[in-house]
Amino acid sequence: MKKKIMFLLLVSMFSFSLFSEGTKEVTLSTETNSTKSVKNVILLVGDGMSVAQIATTDAFIGAQKGQYLSKLNFEDFNHQGLTSTYAGDRLITDSAAAGTALATGSKTYCGAISVDMNKNELKTILEYAQDKNKSTGIVTSTRVTHATPAVFLSKNIDRNAENEIAMDEAYSGVDFLAGGGYRYFVSKDNEKGLASKRTDGIDLIKEMEKAGYRSFISEEETIDFLNYKPKAGEKIVGLFSYSHLDYAIDDANQPTLAQMTDKALESLSYDNDGFFLMVEGGRIDHACHANDAVTAIEDTLAFEDAVQVAIDFYNKNPNDTLVIVTGDHETGGLTLGFAGTHYESAYEQLQNQKISYEKYGSQYFADYKKSHSISNCNLSDLENDLNYYFGLNNLNDEERTSLQNALKRSVAGEVITGTQESDYLLYGGYEPFIMEITHILNKRAGVAFTSYSHTAVPVATFAIGNGSEKVNGMFDNTDIFNFMLEAMDSTN
Ligand SMILES: [Zn+2]
Structure with missing residues (x-):
């Protein structure tokens, strides 16, 4: 057991030293006295982002530049560790x-939203920041009621209780909240006619407006949000989609993670007491669940753009x-x-994918499925799609066979031979035809996924600024809370 951990550690440390010369210029200000407290803490979390997600993105960008690896901006941070x-x-x-x-x-059980193993409520870093009169902000590309943003603003024994989580968030006192998922905030009879999943008739956006929030709700208000100049002391809520925001690769009419981060910093930095801001690149995780490497890479790059906004503020x-x-x-x-x-x-195999598995499924393949049956579905109907949207051409016999089989299973609504377990290993509960496309691309590129779920591989952590020197070596995710709290607490 110990040997295995050491091996992982070595592999990961080795990978840090393998980077080719950085091509993206990241100028970092020289750090000053590290015992000083900091006013502002910015935590950026890539959901599902470990060393492999970072390195795959490095290889993808590297291939475009004719080298093995490139480097994401945060890989240049002067303090790094494994978590x-x-x-x-x-x-x-x-x-x-x-x-x-x-x-x-x-530490707590899976599914817990800032309650402990015994379901007792825990105090969050955001509440500690509020105690110090700091402003607070949460930015995410998922629904704001999804687990990662929720743990900073809510206490609940069940992550799925998103109606309750939204209620907590609306009354959390958070100064800046942006992401997706208006469906748990607007009431069913809202004037804009937006779809809602609120079960109690309460319109939380109206409640938040009464409490002084300026609101931007749905894609329709994206431009207003982007053009808006935050005022000192004004709270802002922006929810730009019914559920999660779209994947970065799909270019929706929604603010990017970087744009939301930029607006958050503009708004929160009015506070002379400083602020705590959490930014989540929330959909790297979803793309990896679906084994869609390119979509995960593009969301990792969107996350890097948000980190750049934080770097610019830090500088x-x-x-x-x-x-x-x-x-x-x-x-x-x-x-x-x-x-x-x-x-x-062969990362160049991944360079021509234009949309996510999700968008292809909902906007293109869904129609084909509806209008075809097992007896008349044919791979040749879709070869133009495969070429145009995924850069998948020159199919060999093996690829052709697996795609044709998967297509039949998709069109049939998935009732074919094979035990359930083997079906799960093949498609993980996703649309068989679309999973086969991503699997073929991965195989061609030399990228592999072992699971449709999470793994226990440690993540990498990077830090700059006062208090960042603690981010060193191997530590636990609970330590990151302490690093942030100590940085906000320590006095001159
Ligand atoms: Zn996650």
Whole structure:
């Protein structure tokens, strides 16, 4: 057991030293006295982002530049470490337990929203910041009621109680809240006619407006939000989609993670007492669950853009700001290598994918499915799609066969031979045809996923600013809470 952990540690440390020369210029201000407290703490969490998600993105960008690896901006941070992520009740954590560890410093069971193993409420880093009269902000690309944002603003024994979580969030006193998921905030009879999942008739947006929030709700108000100049002391809520925001690769009419981060910093930095801001790149995880490497890479790059906004802020306020970048757990058991390609990699195979598995499924393949049956579905109907949307052409016989089989299963609504377990290993409960497309792309590139779930591989953590020197070596996700609290607490 110990040997295995050491091995992982060595592999990961080795990977840090393997980077080719950085091509993205990241200028970091020189740090000053590290015992000073910081006014501002910015925590950026890539959901499902571990060393492999970072390295795959490095390889993808590297391939575009004719080199093996490139480097994401936060890989240049001067303090780095590896972080264990286990939950209170399981080696492999979920986002709720992992988020609770980051937000409260406590281990808990999977599914818990900032309550402990005995379901007692825990105090969050955001509440500690509020105690110090700091402003607070939460930005995410998922529904704001999803586990990672929820643990900072809510206490609940069940991550799925999103109606209750939204209620907590509306009354949390948070100064800036942006992401997706208006469905738990607007009432069913709202004037804009937006779809709602609120079960109690209360319109939380109206309640928040009464409490002084300026609101931007639905994609329709994206431009207003982007053009808006935040005022000192004004609270802002922006919820730009019914559920999660779209994947970065799908280019929706929604603010990017970087744009929301920028607006958050503009708004929160009015506070002379400083602020706490958590930014989540929440859908790297979802793409990895679905084994869609390119979509995960594009969301990792969108996350990097948000980190750049934090770096720019840090460079203007180097003595006052701590920036920590981490992941909450690994998703998908992603790795850079595949038995079928032996030692070879071919990341150029991934360069021509234009949309996510999700968008292809809902906007293109759904229609085909509806209008075809097992007797008349044919792979040749969809080959143009495969080429155009995924850059998948020159199919060999094996690829053709597996795609045709998967297509039949999709069109049939998935009732074919094989035990359930073997079906799960093949498609993980996703649309068979679309999973086959991503699997073929992965195999061609030499990228592999071992799971449709999370894994216990440690995540990497990066930090700059006062207090960042504690981010060093191997530590636990609960320690990150302590690093942030100590940085806000320590006095001159
Ligand atoms: Zn997660």
